[in-house]
Amino acid sequence: MSNATSYNPASSWLDEPRAYSGVRTRRSLAFLVDYSIVLLLCIPMGFLIGVLGILTLGLGWMLYAIIFPLVALPYVTFTLGGRSQATPGMRLFDLRLERLDGRRVDPALGAAHSILFWAAGVLTSGFIILLALFTPRKQLLQDLLLGTVVVRRS
Numbered sequence: 001m002s003n004a005t006s007y008n009p010a011s012s013w014l015d016e017p018r019a020y021s022g023v024r025t026r027r028s029l030a031f032l033v034d035y036s037i038v039l040l041l042c043i044p045m046g047f048l049i050g051v052l053g054i055l056t057l058g059l060g061w062m063l064y065a066i067i068f069p070l071v072a073l074p075y076v077t078f079t080l081g082g083r084s085q086a087t088p089g090m091r092l093f094d095l096r097l098e099r100l101d102g103r104r105v106d107p108a109l110g111a112a113h114s115i116l117f118w119a120a121g122v123l124t125s126g127f128i129i130l131l132a133l134f135t136p137r138k139q140l141l142q143d144l145l146l147g148t149v150v151v152r153r154s
Contacts, residue, residue: 014100018152027132027150034090038071042071045071049061069118076110076114080097081108081109095150096150096152098150100147113148116141116142117142
């Protein structure tokens with residue numbers, strides 16, 4: 001019986017200190033870019049909801065209350081869970097979301113990552129962001145809970 005272990009190139013990159021160089025700043029800037037994009041995407045969605053409200057005699061207009069999450073959740077889910085494992089803002093700043101076990105990020109994990117981020121932010125009035133100052137891999141709460149990390153592209 002052999003004691004052979006499989007080589008995982010993702011885990012070797014995750015152990016490199018340079019994988020986390022500048023991640024906090026880049027992640028913050030990527031967040032601003034991504035949510036600017038989401039706000040821009042809310043404009044056509046607003047028109048769509050307006051038409052839907054007319055067709056449903058006003059009932060569709062209740063969707064205005066949740067327009068931001070209605071746009072943001074699919075945006076983050078399918079970009080984080082997509083081929084590049086990064087939102088457009090993250091790609092702009094050369095970042096990607098990695099799983100600590102080396103597997104690919106799927107849309108369900110992308111959705112969970114986003115939902116946990118917003119829930120933790122609401123419950124702690126945003127102070128949960130300070131957690132990244134004290135974790136060795138600059139992880140936030142959702143990263144710790146889901147076994148993920150944001151790194152620079154190798």
